[in-house]
Amino acid sequence: GKLLIGLTGGIGSGKSTVAEAFRELGAGYVDADQVARQVVAPGSVCLQRIVEHFGPQILNSDASLNRPLLRQLIFSDAAEKLWLEQLLHPAIREQLFQQLKQLTTPYALLVAPLLLENQLDQFTDRVLVVDISEQTQLSRTMTRDQNSAEQVKAIMASQLSRSARLARADDLLDNNGSLAQLIEQIQHLHEKYLELSQEIRHKEQYDC
Numbered sequence: 001g002k003l004l005i006g007l008t009g010g011i012g013s014g015k016s017t018v019a020e021a022f023r024e025l026g027a028g029y030v031d032a033d034q035v036a037r038q039v040v041a042p043g044s045v046c047l048q049r050i051v052e053h054f055g056p057q058i059l060n061s062d063a064s065l066n067r068p069l070l071r072q073l074i075f076s077d078a079a080e081k082l083w084l085e086q087l088l089h090p091a092i093r094e095q096l097f098q099q100l101k102q103l104t105t106p107y108a109l110l111v112a113p114l115l116l117e118n119q120l121d122q123f124t125d126r127v128l129v130v131d132i133s134e135q136t137q138l139s140r141t142m143t144r145d146q147n148s149a150e151q152v153k154a155i156m157a158s159q160l161s162r163s164a165r166l167a168r169a170d171d172l173l174d175n176n177g178s179l180a181q182l183i184e185q186i187q188h189l190h191e192k193y194l195e196l197s198q199e200i201r202h203k204e205q206y207d208c
């Protein structure tokens, strides 16, 4: 198969920015958050199951999923949370692999804020972590989302800690500096990933 890089980092660390920069260099990516929304889009099997389970009040008036209400319903109910995860996780994985298969780039990135928390790294060759200090993470996310410090801190607390994430990184992008400094690191990594993907292709061609 093709080289697959798991790209992760906490909320507001810069994953989307990084993924777009890799795409401009010629790498492809799939985004687990985007796929998570696609599998519950109106008309989907998963949304149908959710309505059967929670009742039609889980829908907005335009027939889309009322995400805040669903989040509220599973927040304090471990059994309901488990039920939902057992429905969504296999569907998300299947859709992720479908989209990855369709990429024709020399290597691909799987972008997921919860890559490590949800064990998606079992499917990737390497883990790439976008790292920023908690202070920068807080201020960039608050600026982007117009959320309170408390809201952002609560999300940060629900994710893996910075040190735990760093401990599982094969490759690292330091995003504490400017965008130019970030792009420079990405160009470097892109070269490295192209070489690695070459090696894989070579092995497959001659060894097997």
Ligand code: ATP
Binding pocket: 009, 010, 011, 012, 013, 014, 015, 016, 017, 018, 113, 140, 141, 144, 175, 176, 177, 178, 179, 182
């Ligand atoms: P989420 O997990 O919430 O989806 P993310 O990890 O994808 O977030 P981005 O949306 O890429 O993070 O970045 C968060 C915010 O920080 C964005 O507004 C982005 O434009 C900004 N940003 C990213 N990198 C830098 C940088 N080096 N300098 C200044 N701003 C940056």
